[in-house]
C-alpha cells in the first residue's frame with residue numbers, strides 16, 4: 487500500500503494503477519462501517535483508493551474540528567490489511583488554497599435535516615468530494631446509506647455536473663444490538679451508549695408498523711417520537727428518496743431519518759423503505 491500526502495505523490499501513484507479503481511472517501515477513525523465500503527470496493531474493482539481527511543469546510547465555525555476522533559496508525563493498519571492500493575492522507579493546506587471558487591449545494595435539499603442545524607455543511611462536503619474525485623479519477627465511489635442526505639446530494643452533484651463516476655450506496659453497518667456504527671460513538675459513555683439504542687429501536691418500531699400495513703406518516707412519526715422521548719430529538723422525518731415531504735409511505739421510495747442528541751453527541755440513523 488502506498489501512503490501519499492501530496493497531490494504530486496497521489497497523481498504519480500494513481501498513474502501506476504491500471505484497470506478499474508474504486509474510491510472510498512473517509513474522515514478516518516475507521517470502523518467496520520468504513521471497512522464494509524472498502525471491502526465492497528475491493529470486490530468490485532482492480533484497485534482501491536481510500537482517503538482520510540477531516541475536511542474543515544464541512545465543519546461549522548462553532549464545531550470543533552480539532553476534537554474530531556483521529557487514529558492514523560490504526561487506520562493505516564486497517565487499510566494495509568484490507569488490501570488498499572493507495573491511502574491518501576493530505577494536510578488541509580494541500581487540499582485548499584487561501585482563495586478559490588467554492589460550491590453551493592442545492593439549498594432546498596441541503597438546508598433541511600442535517601443542513602438545517604449545520605448550514606453550509608453540505609457545501610463543504612460537495613467541495614471536498616469533487617476535489618477528491620478529480621484527484622483519484624475512480625470508476626466507482628462508495629458512500630454509506632448511514633449519511634443518506636450526503637449520499638443523495640453527492641448523487642445529485644454527479645448527475646448535474648456530468649461526472650463520470652458510479653456512486654455505490656452501501657448498507658448501514660450496526661453493532662449486534664442495533665446501534666449504527668459511527669466515529670462519534672467513541673464520545674458516548676456507558677449510560678449514553680445504552681440510551682443511544684432508542685434511536686435504532688425507534689426505527690424498528692417504525693418497521694413493525696409498516697409491516698403491519700401502516701402507510702400514514704403521522705402515526706409512524708408519533709411512535710418514533712414516543713420511543714425517543716428520553717432523548718433530545720433534533721428531527722424525525724419521513725420523506726421520499728428525493729427528500730421531498732410525503733404524507734403516505736411508498737414502499738421502495740421512502741426513507742425515515744432520525745437525529746437525536748445523546749448527552750452532547752449528535753447521532754443520526756435512518757431506514758430505507
Ligand code: AMP
Nearest residue numbers: 512513514519629630632633658659667
Ligand atoms: P465519515 O468518515 O464519517 O465521513 O464516513 C465515511 C463514509 O463511511 C461515508 O460514506 C459514511 O456514510 C460511511 N459510513 C459511516 N458509518 C457507516 C456505517 N455505520 N455503515 C455504513 N457506512 C458508514
